[in-house]
Amino acid sequence: MTRLTFLGAARTVTGSQYLVETDASRVLVDCGMFQGDKALRQRNWAEPEYDPARVDALILTHTHLDHIGRVPRLVKQGFRGPIWCTPATRDLAEILLLDAAHLQQEDADYLNRKKLTKHEPALPLFDDAAVQESLTLFRTISLGENREVARGVTFSFRDAGHLLGAASVDMTLEEHGRSTRVLFSGDVGRFGAVLTKDPELATNADYLVVESTYGNRSHPPVAVHDQLQGVLERTFGRGGVLLIPAFAVGRAQQMIFLMDRIVTEGRMRPFPVHIDSPMAVDATRIYASHPEAHRVSLNGIGGRSLLYGKWVRLHRTRAESEALNTMKGPAVIISSSGMLSGGRILHHCRVRLPHPENTLLITGYQAAGTLGRALLDGARTVRIHKGEVAVLAEVRDLKGLSGHGDAGEMLRWLSAVSSPPRTIFLTHGEEDAAEALAGRIARERGFRTHVPSLGESVVLPPRGASNP
Ligand SMILES: [Zn+2]
Numbered sequence: 001m002t003r004l005t006f007l008g009a010a011r012t013v014t015g016s017q018y019l020v021e022t023d024a025s026r027v028l029v030d031c032g033m034f035q036g037d038k039a040l041r042q043r044n045w046a047e048p049e050y051d052p053a054r055v056d057a058l059i060l061t062h063t064h065l066d067h068i069g070r071v072p073r074l075v076k077q078g079f080r081g082p083i084w085c086t087p088a089t090r091d092l093a094e095i096l097l098l099d100a101a102h103l104q105q106e107d108a109d110y111l112n113r114k115k116l117t118k119h120e121p122a123l124p125l126f127d128d129a130a131v132q133e134s135l136t137l138f139r140t141i142s143l144g145e146n147r148e149v150a151r152g153v154t155f156s157f158r159d160a161g162h163l164l165g166a167a168s169v170d171m172t173l174e175e176h177g178r179s180t181r182v183l184f185s186g187d188v189g190r191f192g193a194v195l196t197k198d199p200e201l202a203t204n205a206d207y208l209v210v211e212s213t214y215g216n217r218s219h220p221p222v223a224v225h226d227q228l229q230g231v232l233e234r235t236f237g238r239g240g241v242l243l244i245p246a247f248a249v250g251r252a253q254q255m256i257f258l259m260d261r262i263v264t265e266g267r268m269r270p271f272p273v274h275i276d277s278p279m280a281v282d283a284t285r286i287y288a289s290h291p292e293a294h295r296v297s298l299n300g301i302g303g304r305s306l307l308y309g310k311w312v313r314l315h316r317t318r319a320e321s322e323a324l325n326t327m328k329g330p331a332v333i334i335s336s337s338g339m340l341s342g343g344r345i346l347h348h349c350r351v352r353l354p355h356p357e358n359t360l361l362i363t364g365y366q367a368a369g370t371l372g373r374a375l376l377d378g379a380r381t382v383r384i385h386k387g388e389v390a391v392l393a394e395v396r397d398l399k400g401l402s403g404h405g406d407a408g409e410m411l412r413w414l415s416a417v418s419s420p421p422r423t424i425f426l427t428h429g430e431e432d433a434a435e436a437l438a439g440r441i442a443r444e445r446g447f448r449t450h451v452p453s454l455g456e457s458v459v460l461p462p463r464g465a466s467n468p
Pocket of ligand 1: 062064162163187
């Protein structure tokens with residue numbers, strides 16, 4: 001009997017994890033961290049609903065923490081099978097998991113120092129050693145290649161756009177002479193996105209598990225290049241520095257790529273770009289080493305590329321970072337974190353925000369309560385490192401860089417599905433978004449849909465059998 005259990009990202013966007021079971025095999029798809037409010041985060045500490053030692057394999061769709069962040073803990077709990085992913089996902093997972101271990105250790109140290117914990121002492125969810133142990137289990141497989149990962153379970157990856165290395169999982173389960181095909185969308189990127197390729201359209205399958213992050217929204221059409229060029233010209237016209245807080249993996253590289261295009265298309269003269277984040281430096285190298293995974297070959301741009309040329313400077317050490325404080329514009333500084341919740345960007349804000357010639361350019365979602373949100377909402381003074389900082393710099397929001405398709409794009413992703421699946425499960429979305437997309441798919445395509453709850457388990461009868 002084939003069974004699918006929704007262990008995360010059900011009626012919520014984080015904690016992606018699905019367990020697929022047959023009489024002979026058990027395979028997990030994704031093993032993500034729950035993020036957001038405390039009740040969700042507590043789930044990261046819960047004992048698993050299955051015996052990790054009896055799981056044959058884990059397949060990862062991509063390297064965002066809400067898809068891989070519980071991997072080191074799973075390994076600590078006894079999982080010893082192979083962890084399958086694309087080559088780029090393997091490379092990015094290493095830097096992201098090590099960074100996450102480091103941040104968790106810092107948080108635990110802080111709680112212990114301030115005696116803010118009921119647990120004595122507070123512990124990180126996982127440490128460096130657990131990450132290193134997990135990495136020994138990683139096995140890579142290219143897009144389109146077929147692999148048997150457990151008895152009767154084969155799969156291949158399909159390009160999902162979204163992020164370097166991101167993939168959908170096309171799985172076939174053979175049991176008692178009958179086969180069942182299940183397609184897990186992973187996170188589906190946008191069509192015509194900056195840098196990432198268009199997602200490969202969904203294929204016919206018996207069951208689909210489909211993300212619904214923006215299932216109740218449509219992204220307005222915006223020309224990202226034009227917006228960015230306007231901000232650059234205005235800032236440089238004042239002799240200012242453009243400060244860009246960006247998530248080190250994905251967003252930072254998109255920004256470099258956009259600026260590269262603006263210069264190589266002759267729209268602006270070259271200008272210095274400083275990447276001040278050790279993780280962004282590592283991630284940028286990984287992006288450059290996977291030319292096959294981008295919309296435009298970064299190698300094709302060659303020596304003139306901002307990615308390699310003299311205009312982009314990479315800063316790793318604290319001393320290099322501090323040396324930027326006295327730099328005059330025109331110049332761009334890209335630094336993390338993207339929501340200004342910590343990291344080197346805070347030092348740059350303290351130095352640059354009090355001066356009207358500079359600009360702070362927000363490039364992603366800013367959660368409530370973050371410094372980024374306060375600045376976007378027009379705060380004229382902010383607190384950084386226990387000091388008041390006047391905000392005289394221009395603050396702007398660059399729209400159009402979302403990593404997820406909207407409702408229309410998800411229907412486009414499903415457009416090549418010609419034979420009605422037995423069920424499409426909508427996951428990885430807040431309840432409203434998941435229900436909205438389920439409704440649209442049912443109305444516009446006539447397919448049977450279902451929004452599963454956390455922990456729900458369904459039997460998947462093969463084609464030809466009657467529905468449960
Ligand atoms: Zn993602």
